[in-house]
Amino acid sequence: MSDLDKFKEEILKDYPRLKPDDRFRFSCHMQVECFNKCCADVNILLTPYDVLRMKRRLGLPSGEFLDRYTLLPIGPKQKLPIPILKMDDSEEKRCIFVDMDKGCTLYEDRPWPCRMYPLGQASPDETSQEREFFFVIKDDICLGHQSDKEWTVLGWMDDQGVAEYNEMGEIFKEITLHPKIQHGDPLEPKKTDMYFMACYDLDRFRHFVFDTTFLDRFEVDEETKEKLLNDDVELLRFGFRWLKFCLFGEKTLAVRKEVADKVLATYSVDQPEN
Numbered sequence: 001m002s003d004l005d006k007f008k009e010e011i012l013k014d015y016p017r018l019k020p021d022d023r024f025r026f027s028c029h030m031q032v033e034c035f036n037k038c039c040a041d042v043n044i045l046l047t048p049y050d051v052l053r054m055k056r057r058l059g060l061p062s063g064e065f066l067d068r069y070t071l072l073p074i075g076p077k078q079k080l081p082i083p084i085l086k087m088d089d090s091e092e093k094r095c096i097f098v099d100m101d102k103g104c105t106l107y108e109d110r111p112w113p114c115r116m117y118p119l120g121q122a123s124p125d126e127t128s129q130e131r132e133f134f135f136v137i138k139d140d141i142c143l144g145h146q147s148d149k150e151w152t153v154l155g156w157m158d159d160q161g162v163a164e165y166n167e168m169g170e171i172f173k174e175i176t177l178h179p180k181i182q183h184g185d186p187l188e189p190k191k192t193d194m195y196f197m198a199c200y201d202l203d204r205f206r207h208f209v210f211d212t213t214f215l216d217r218f219e220v221d222e223e224t225k226e227k228l229l230n231d232d233v234e235l236l237r238f239g240f241r242w243l244k245f246c247l248f249g250e251k252t253l254a255v256r257k258e259v260a261d262k263v264l265a266t267y268s269v270d271q272p273e274n
Contacts, residue, residue, distance in 0.1 A: 024119075025150050083200060119135070
């Protein structure tokens with residue numbers, strides 16, 4: 001069992017469950033003695049929206065951001081590639097984006113796990129009748145829990161700007177938790193690359209949409225084209241729809257009539273009834 005699996009098992013077994021209106025105490029600021037110490041030697045898994053926000057903040061193409069600032073570990077049970085944020089080469093293995101005096105240098109666009117901390121969110125096994133719940137992470141080095149500042153779970157999430165991340169995360173889960181991913185055979189390399197491109201390497205996906213035969217195969221109106229050309233969030237939403245089409249055979253995109261038979265057969269999408 002991996003360390004991550006052990007941690008998940010520990011959470012489900014031992015951590016007190018919090019509901020949205022439950023309260024906890026916490027405060028983090030520059031005057032706390034442990035300021036920035038939690039931003040080291042951690043595995044921060046990045047969602048597509050995390051990468052979108054961070055690469056846009058840094059003014060980098062998605063491919064360059066991924067190459068410079070992420071790692072792509074592959075485990076034996078891992079169904080899909082998930083980038084994690086690189087730490088620096090210091091003994092403490094600090095987050096690359098942390099200034100030890102000022103804190104996070106891209107705070108407004110920090111990833112979902114950093115926004116949620118010290119809260120975690122857990123989803124019990126699909127065979128369980130238990131619903132998703134929240135829990136408080138209490139690291140030994142963190143002194144923020146000694147504060148008298150009190151929050152509700154929902155109040156903390158609102159204060160930290162989690163809503164947009166959760167909205168995009170729920171759409172992302174429709175891909176990662178799809179039965180064909182969870183219970184089907186591993187994706188072939190070509191489809192794995194399609195998944196990674198549409199989710200994480202958005203600039204490459206934009207090139208794929210506009211500079212290949214993509215628009216000869218799929219019907220995309222002019223207004224949508226304009227959004228895909230200029231709006232990363234709309235492009236990501238479109239990418240999720242395209243993945244549902246090409247990975248799961250769902251009718252989430254309109255195919256041009258003149259190439260319909262070929263395209264639908266290629267992606268194993270059911271033919272429309274006459």
